[in-house]
Amino acid sequence: MKEFDIKKAYHLFYLIRRSEEKIIELYDTDKIKSPVHLSIGQEAIAVGVSLALDDNDIVFSNYRGHAHYLAREGNLNQMWAELYGKIDGSSRGKAGSMHLSDWSVNFMTTSAIVTSAIPEAVGYAFAQKYKNDKGIVICYHGDGAVDEGVYWESLNFASLHNLPILFVCENNKYAIYTHQSKRMLNDSISERANAFGVKASKVDGLTTKDFYNAAYKSLDEIKNGNGPMLIECLTTRWRDHVGPGEDRHIKFRSDDELDNAIKNDDLLRLESMLSEKEVKKINDEVDNKINEAIKYSEKSSFPDTSEITEEVYG
Amino acid sequence: MKEFDIKKAYHLFYLIRRSEEKIIELYDTDKIKSPVHLSIGQEAIAVGVSLALDDNDIVFSNYRGHAHYLAREGNLNQMWAELYGKIDGSSRGKAGSMHLSDWSVNFMTTSAIVTSAIPEAVGYAFAQKYKNDKGIVICYHGDGAVDEGVYWESLNFASLHNLPILFVCENNKYAIYTHQSKRMLNDSISERANAFGVKASKVDGLTTKDFYNAAYKSLDEIKNGNGPMLIECLTTRWRDHVGPGEDRHIKFRSDDELDNAIKNDDLLRLESMLSEKEVKKINDEVDNKINEAIKYSEKSSFPDTSEITEEVYG
Amino acid sequence: MDNLKEINYGQAIYEGCYQEMENNDSVFVYGLGVDDQKGHYGTSKDLHKIFGEKRNFDMPLSEDAMTGVGIGAALAGLRPIYVHQRMDFLLLCMNQLVNMAAKLRYMSSGEHSVPFVVRAAIGRSWGQGAQHSQAFHSYFMHVPGIKVVAPTTPHDAKGCLIASIRDNNPVVFVEHRMLYSNTGYVPNNLYEVEFGKGRVLIEGTDITLVGASYTVTDCIRAAEALKKIGISAEVIDPVSLSPIDYDLIRKSANKTKKVLVVDNGWLTCGFSSEIIADLGINCSNLKLDRMGYLESPCPTTRVLEDGFYPDPEGVAIKANIMCNGEKNWKPEKISREEINSFKGPF
Amino acid sequence: MDNLKEINYGQAIYEGCYQEMENNDSVFVYGLGVDDQKGHYGTSKDLHKIFGEKRNFDMPLSEDAMTGVGIGAALAGLRPIYVHQRMDFLLLCMNQLVNMAAKLRYMSSGEHSVPFVVRAAIGRSWGQGAQHSQAFHSYFMHVPGIKVVAPTTPHDAKGCLIASIRDNNPVVFVEHRMLYSNTGYVPNNLYEVEFGKGRVLIEGTDITLVGASYTVTDCIRAAEALKKIGISAEVIDPVSLSPIDYDLIRKSANKTKKVLVVDNGWLTCGFSSEIIADLGINCSNLKLDRMGYLESPCPTTRVLEDGFYPDPEGVAIKANIMCNGEKNWKPEKISREEINSFKGPF
Ligand SMILES: Cc1ncc(C[n+]2csc(CCOP(=O)(O)OP(=O)(O)O)c2C)c(N)n1
Ligand SMILES: Cc1ncc(C[n+]2csc(CCOP(=O)(O)OP(=O)(O)O)c2C)c(N)n1
């Protein structure tokens, strides 16, 4: 098992955190005229999982995908330009925050219809096996996604065909403002997956390293042909479901719940494991990169309306 | 627990068996110009379950619904006239074999799209609870039905709301010619249901009485507010998936599999528990009723084409 | 005027729903987030506090099964209202709506009925992108056994909702996000807006503009711009899309001899095809044309999104061409405050 | 003629599929029962024995996920063909087809493509009833990003299937059960039938009949009956429904000045609306009309089923009325052997 790289983990974590914070900072200017679903509070999962991946592994995500993309070392300039709706965005502004995709880092696709990209991830894994290709498919999704029947159809097919896919359930306990207990009788996502033939484990360590370890172990099993796996990662969303704001005023969860999570911020833990100098170097580098990306996006042009009907068919 | 009524069981069993055999006999005449999905071999489930029901319990079924309807003491004349596509059919010929329904015996609806009436059954159970009504909903379905995601959405909602519903899975091991093992990694229907909060048990006694006992026990639990239950009933389809024929020539299952089931015919077992006289009386009565029903159907008229566009809206 | 008050479209839906729930215990509301603090744009806000959690409740993300649950409850005599945050999600429910809800009455030869209201918000604005921007009213118009309404005024929103709840058939109730803030006078009492009757919102003699849901407002604004250059446009709001008031549209067409249909959706096999086909068959010597979404998925970035949807200027320009053949005229920029002021973030 | 042989529609689909699988390892076939003894009317029979189980396989009853699986495999560069026993089942796949398959290329601004063929059999005959009788080609015509073909001849069936497999977009391939036994001459080689091109099957001068899938054969038979009373009907088979060859239909319409569209589906917001709307907009002084399913679900009993679907006599009668205003003429009974001889039991 390759060792957990604290520096890299901190770098990626800080990159995601700062990017999201920049979005919050800028959102009021209306430069990003589209919904954003921030990952603040949930970064440890994306970072931990991504550090365990090989280059040829393939990622499927959802509308809450910034962390997954950045942890995969996606192109920051293109991501920002995409948020700005500019032609230098990864999809020339056609995608926006909810539909990031970038072939160059095997970041496949993200859907805004909950659970909808999950069978695609399974299909991609099917193709990997069909073609005898090495990469494993990583499929990120929320706890809400498992409510949908197509989730279980997907797991069923994945286990039936013993496909190389790792499901990563980011269980932040809520679908928008609806707690898991209002959506399923028992807290039984992993149990359900096991019954569907997908070996599942619950990871509630909450640290990047815990997620790294869990992902690494699962990926290893999958590489050895031991079929699809699921890790259910407990986490907490710090901000509102959508948009830059907070959501305490909505009172769907207790302040304690949130405060505890914030107190446990793994970014601080990682930071504490590095020297001040190391931290400063990384922070400066990241801050710079983000500022560059914003400049880049500001400078880029909007697409011409003639592009509306382009790229409909291939 | 009310005692298992052997005579009644035999009566209903024989009624179903003979009705299906009559369909086979007549099918070549093309009087029934529509698909029929026979229940021969699976009668014990419908009979056992129905004997355990109260009058105000409500049944949802599927295209393989003759047994469920007849075991519920549905109107034989109307069923036959419906098969004949005549105006005295339960739905004036608009439904045919695949869509039997009859309010008068709480036989609600049958869908030809696999799993599609299952959420309806759950919704009906929801309404029973909403209205504080007593009847429990019985939802018959095949082993193929559980492949569909909507099945798990339905179970999830049923357990979340603790609804008064009994799922009866008629596991004949095949969806058309596809064995369960080609559709799910492990034989785990009951395990899956349990994980979804629906208490499940597997009933492989194969006798009418076993199914009766299982249903009775489950219904009792449900009556006591212990939520939705599932009984998975192992069984064997003797004839082809659809139509009057046999299916040995298709060679999707071994002859032994089928022969063993036929050897174990519970109709003979029930018969052996009655006196010759009793049997003869029942047989004559049933044979008569069926002949009457066929005559009734022959005499009934076809609907006028003006009816095509009637009853679209209420 | 004692009996009237000025409220907006969202409030009108709330009021219709509230009053009918008070009136009939069988009516209940469910859908993702209906009982949260926002209460689907206020339309279901706090109904659970008033009528109990049984009658206004949240659900798992299970659109397919929950449609069946509504149908099943309707079979049992209840009158469920299922609220969808986006019409795009109805694509998950097509089997239940088309294969079940629309058929159960017919297959039982009238024994069953399915009094089931499916409310679906259509998106637009604030970078909704390809999957949160679609309108599928034509899918339901296509299928016998299901009704479709798409009111545009608060008055019709309330009256159509009440009529939908009381109707013994499944009804898809289309509500556009940009209409929620529309205000208008609404009667205080319970009343029904009859299905199958359209409205002439503006009378005119030169051209007929027919919209659907939000595009009706585009037509009204276009008509105002056209008036300034002496073109008298008649604006029709069909209100009910299935059944649809063909007669009203034909009558207007026969008068103006020119019809421009502006759909809030794609053209091919859509609402616009239907209206124009009917006119092509039943009237003669008409000049006909249509507008709607461009032939692509909806792009996210605002500059493209603005071009993707029809707008009042575009409607006015096309109408003017149809009337005068004049290609160079452009109206002044027509502001649409409900779009400009909408800042999401959702 | 060495290069041709006479085979039926089902065999033509099989041949196109077989040859393209031989030609390209990325092509695979899946669907309920595709590898059983019947092999979907023979069209996929034993392909797993020839190409391995990996390339022709059965599946759980999970239409929704399995559509996503096909899309995902297509994203990875494979060319899946998903076979549906009934088009009615596509209602379970609408979210994946419309929200995902049709959008992925666009949302990625051309980075992704989805070369995915969805074959769907349309039912009719033998008491299929309300849920096994529907045709939803208009649903897919409505949505940009997805193509639709509905060949009627064996020649076009093979060529369209090959073109569909090679196309880089999702294609819905519509095949009517009553066409499988249709025979015709088919080239032995691999060839593509170009999308967006229709065919004039019979030339005529008095009226244009446009069908869709199986109703093209109704139009041909009606044209033969009409010929006997001196009416020269032109019959058009659009073959490809999206893109559609508007030009060909307009040209014919401008010649005959009368167009009757006969759809294999409901009228409202359907294929017939679209064709007629296009003609209403782009041509003038035409007499236009349409036929299709009656406005109800499909009844099961044969006497009603026969009345529910359009038939050649009905087409001929309506065409004659359009040409001569003559309401009392009826053609001799036109036999449709493929329907009469079909005895299910499925
Ligand atoms: C099919 C569907 N239903 C509903 C929605 C509206 N919606 C968007 S995100 C969301 C919550 C999803 O929760 P979860 O899967 O836990 O992800 P999270 O947002 O917590 O990361 C909902 C209900 C949707 N986009 N798609
Ligand atoms: C959604 C859907 N998919 C496929 C079919 C075709 N089909 C009809 S019956 C059937 C098999 C169902 O098997 P099961 O649920 O085990 O019931 P059984 O016929 O064995 O009683 C299939 C695949 C269908 N009718 N509906």
Ligand SMILES: [Mg+2]
């Ligand atoms: Mg969540």
Ligand SMILES: [Mg+2]
């Ligand atoms: Mg079975």
